[in-house]
Amino acid sequence: MKLVVGATTDVGRVRDGNEDRFLVEVGLRLFAVADGMGGHRAGEVASTTAVEALRTAIAQGCSLDAAILEANRSVFEKAASDEALSGMGTTLTAIAVGSEHAVVVGHVGDSRAYLMREGELTQITEDHSLVEEMVREGRITPDQALVHPQRSIITRALGIDAEIAVDLYPVELQARDRLLICSDGLTTMIRPADIARILRQQPDPQRAADALADAANAAGGEDNVTAVVIAALPADADADAGLAVVDTAIAPTIVAVTDTTALRRLDPSRVTIDPVQTRAPAPPDSAASAAAAAQSQALRRGRVRSAGTGTFRLLWWLVPIFLIIGVGIGAIWWHARNSYYVGLDHQTVTIYRGVSGGLLGWNPTVARHTSVRASDLTAGQVTDLRDGHPFSSQSSAEAFIQRLQLQTSTTSTSTSSTSTTTTLPLGGLSPSTSTTRAP
Numbered sequence: 001m002k003l004v005v006g007a008t009t010d011v012g013r014v015r016d017g018n019e020d021r022f023l024v025e026v027g028l029r030l031f032a033v034a035d036g037m038g039g040h041r042a043g044e045v046a047s048t049t050a051v052e053a054l055r056t057a058i059a060q061g062c063s064l065d066a067a068i069l070e071a072n073r074s075v076f077e078k079a080a081s082d083e084a085l086s087g088m089g090t091t092l093t094a095i096a097v098g099s100e101h102a103v104v105v106g107h108v109g110d111s112r113a114y115l116m117r118e119g120e121l122t123q124i125t126e127d128h129s130l131v132e133e134m135v136r137e138g139r140i141t142p143d144q145a146l147v148h149p150q151r152s153i154i155t156r157a158l159g160i161d162a163e164i165a166v167d168l169y170p171v172e173l174q175a176r177d178r179l180l181i182c183s184d185g186l187t188t189m190i191r192p193a194d195i196a197r198i199l200r201q202q203p204d205p206q207r208a209a210d211a212l213a214d215a216a217n218a219a220g221g222e223d224n225v226t227a228v229v230i231a232a233l234p235a236d237a238d239a240d241a242g243l244a245v246v247d248t249a250i251a252p253t254i255v256a257v258t259d260t261t262a263l264r265r266l267d268p269s270r271v272t273i274d275p276v277q278t279r280a281p282a283p284p285d286s287a288a289s290a291a292a293a294a295q296s297q298a299l300r301r302g303r304v305r306s307a308g309t310g311t312f313r314l315l316w317w318l319v320p321i322f323l324i325i326g327v328g329i330g331a332i333w334w335h336a337r338n339s340y341y342v343g344l345d346h347q348t349v350t351i352y353r354g355v356s357g358g359l360l361g362w363n364p365t366v367a368r369h370t371s372v373r374a375s376d377l378t379a380g381q382v383t384d385l386r387d388g389h390p391f392s393s394q395s396s397a398e399a400f401i402q403r404l405q406l407q408t409s410t411t412s413t414s415t416s417s418t419s420t421t422t423t424l425p426l427g428g429l430s431p432s433t434s435t436t437r438a439p
């Protein structure tokens with residue numbers, strides 16, 4: 001059997017820079033995709049550092065899991081040594097080819113590895129992401145995850161902690177299998193069914209990788225997109241010139257998985273081999289489902305321990321969002337507490353602090369009951385005060401009350417003495433009681 005490889009990366013339609021990196025090392029029989037994160041180009045540094053450290057470690061004879069741990073250490077130390085790179089991290093999904101048919105997928109983050117076998121697409125890796133956890137817990141559907149506002153939050157990444165848990169998935173390759181490693185710029189833009197369709201339509205790995213990136217861009221290209229497609233072919237199959245070809249017949253055994261606790265196996269009850277959708281929930285009462293749930297629960301607990309402060313630090317970018325929300329709530333609170341209005345408390349004209357009707361749970365409070373009664377006012381004035389007559393300060397509300405008091409007293413004087421009165425301006429109020437002229 002031989003492997004034929006095609007790979008592409010594209011900045012997408014929205015981003016300024018490309019923080020994705022891929023690695024196709026035919027000589028080392030190593031393939032990887034890393035998707036970096038961090039401000040001011042730190043994401044590019046993180047993904048580049050990770051793939052270079054991975055390559056170096058594999059070249060020195062490390063097993064895939066040890067090499068990924070080495071990559072984690074490299075990114076972590078670089079982030080700690082430079083203030084400008086602080087907090088950077090990266091996903092890393094890598095495939096190491098061992099003897100003849102054995103490959104191992106090593107995985108941290110939300111880039112993905114897929115296996116296409118006999119036209120059916122299987123997601124090999126499990127995302128270390130918030131929305132994927134929500135899907136597994138049945139809180140959202142896979143379709144909702146695709147458009148969820150928190151879909152880019154990952155719960156595990158290289159470079160965040162000194163130690164990291166690496167998921168390993170051994171796969172026994174069959175001739176005509178195809179493996180895909182891709183960044184989330186592909187899987188958040190197009191559905192697994194579309195990925196499967198493109199892989200079926202394009203047997204050539206390079207054309208398939210290019211077509212996948214094109215499809216992500218056609219769907220909006222909101223993120224950098226990277227795809228590495230590895231086709232397993234019979235040893236005597238022809239391959240186009242220019243494609244990276246790995247002859248597995250002369251493979252040295254470079255993948256020595258030592259940490260069996262990190263070894264993950266493809267679980268048919270967890271990973272749906274359905275080209276139309278992935279991650280359909282398992283039937284509720286089956287034994288397989290219970291076993292998968294128990295395994296998933298155990299892994300989740302393990303993840304909490306291993307992710308630890310990493311999860312916390314990964315969420316650091318949520319802080320500005322909370323700050324904006326906090327400032328918004330503060331502004332509303334300030335407005336609610338520094339506004340006044342004159343209204344009616346039963347029949348008493350009253351100065352209130354706050355906004356008439358309340359604002360986002362902040363209800364108005366009585367600042368002062370005045371001596372003016374509703375019965376002293378015209379029908380128009382009463383209607384106006386029922387709605388609450390707003391003022392920007394208590395002093396302007398008090399001035400309004402003074403005018404109201406003066407007007408009601410002069411009105412009552414004029415009524416009793418039938419002498420001439422002057423209508424006082426009542427800012428915003430309907431015309432005052434009519435003046436009575438002496439005959």
Ligand code: MG
Pocket residue numbers: 035183184185223224
């Ligand atoms: Mg991405």
